[in-house]
Amino acid sequence: MKRKKERSLPVRLFSLLVKLAIAAVILVVGINVYITKSTEKDIAASVDSGETTITSQEVQSFRATDPECIMVLGAAVRPDGTPCKMLRDRLDLGIALYKQGVAPKLLFSGDNGQVVYNEVNAMKKYAVNEGVPEEDIFLDHAGFSTYESVYRAKAIFDVDSMVVVTQRYHLYRALYGCRRMGITAKGAAAKDTNKGQELREAREIMARDKDFVKWIFKPQPTFMGETIPISGNGISTQ
Template structure:
């Protein structure tokens, strides 16, 4: 029996080590992001805010997470922190148009139509950052998304050549199960 415990201990240590290695990228991006996360009031003025998509309901209306991102972007515009808002999201089918839903909601919040730029191919965080830099020629921006997502968004945009600060769009309490899922997805 002692030999079996020795083997189990080695396996356990190996699993802990592997788990630690899997968490290193998340820890690294989080540490790098700490210096670049600001409140809307404290963010430095930038030419554009990049707003990441976050899903729509069946009726085409924004989810609460996306509404929070759009409200934060509208606040940044109202504070004079940005001149343009780049709404990036999924539009793979004619029945699902995240950027257009984002535009409609922002207009309801009082954002002028001429301020809004739509990116219809922001399927993933990487796509949004890549297209912002290489298609829309963004060099510096404020990234608008929830706090759990900001480290990865800041890291990817930075690696793709965008100088960015992040403003968290956490305007409400999200269910614990949703927050846990998001944290696991980001790891």
């Protein structure tokens, strides 16, 4: 009998590990389903391919929440200082929404953690070249993550209502963060035709779970500072 008990111990441990693994998978998948399904209705426009066009019905849907700004989330910048294709697609959509009067300001949030790397300045230059006045452009130089971008939109720029622009796979997480931060937000999904999309979507699964936990505890971003109301002049942030 003693030998039988010794043999059954590894079996019991293995069974426990299997159950824990199954529970972990269910938790990871469950959080992802919850985030995507609970925010899907807040995506008011989506550009799948071709020209960046927004219908009058979509414009009215955005305006219904009286957004104070359009926040475009940052992405990689090339060594020559120009936005990558993914970021250009986001900018084109954000600028199109601005020009159609969806909101009076643009908030560009991205990584400027190093002197030699500046996402938001590249975004600003692109928008100015497209005819956007500098005073209507606000730069968040410390948007090192989606979590920090959303947190700082409320805490630093005093935003209560906005439109968020990024690719659809990323938009669910950003909109969920807005809800947790008390920001009324609608989403605009930019073109999603970039290479490596499958890998990005796989990584996003864990990113959603990580941010889900973060929004429970709400740790402060890397940098905070004085309030710069989005209703003012954006030049002070540049």
